[in-house]
Amino acid sequence: MKKQLAIVLALTLSGAAFAEDSVADIWKAKCQSCHGADGKAKTKMGEKEKIADLTDAGWQKRHSDEKIRDYITNGSKENPKMKPFKDKLTPEQIDALVKHVRSLSSESAAAPAK
Numbered sequence: 001m002k003k004q005l006a007i008v009l010a011l012t013l014s015g016a017a018f019a020e021d022s023v024a025d026i027w028k029a030k031c032q033s034c035h036g037a038d039g040k041a042k043t044k045m046g047e048k049e050k051i052a053d054l055t056d057a058g059w060q061k062r063h064s065d066e067k068i069r070d071y072i073t074n075g076s077k078e079n080p081k082m083k084p085f086k087d088k089l090t091p092e093q094i095d096a097l098v099k100h101v102r103s104l105s106s107e108s109a110a111a112p113a114k
C-alpha cells in the first residue's frame with residue numbers, strides 16, 4: 001500500500017515538472033532541428049529551405065497568432081517540410097508554441113535568454 005502511494009506520488013510529481021518546461025522541451029524535440037534553438041533557422045535545413053528568421057521584427061508583425069497557430073497545426077501549404085503537428089501535439093501544446101514563437105522576437109530580446 002505504501003509503495004503504491006509512493007509510485008503515484010512520483011508519477012504526479014514528474015508530470016508536474018514536465019508540464020512546466022514542456023514548451024522548451026517540445027521546441028527542442030520537434031522544432032529545433034530545422035528552426036534552430038533561437039528560431040533564426042541557422043541550420044542546414046533552414047538554409048536549404050530558406051526558412052524565415054522567426055525572431056525578425058518584420059516577420060513577427062506580418063504573422064498573427066492565428067496564422068502561426070495555423071502553420072503549426074496544419075503545416076505549410078508551400079513547403080511540405082513544415083509538417084502539420086495537429087496529430088502530434090495537443091491544442092494546448094500548440095498554443096504554448098505560439099507564445100514561444102512570440103517570445104523569440106528580437107524586439108523582446110531584452111528579456112534574458114533561457
Ligand code: HEC
Nearest residue numbers: 030031034049051052068071072076078079081082085097
Ligand atoms: C523538418 C523541418 C521542420 C521542422 C521539424 C519544423 N519546421 Fe517549421 N518550417 C519548416 C519550413 C521548411 C518552413 C517554411 C515553410 C514555407 O516556406 O512555407 C517552416 C515554417 C514555419 C513557420 C512559418 C514561417 C513563415 O515563413 O511564415 C512557423 C511558425 C513554424 N515553421 C513553426 C514550427 C514549429 C513550432 C515547429 C515545431 C513544432 C516546427 N516549425 C518544426 C521546417 C520545419
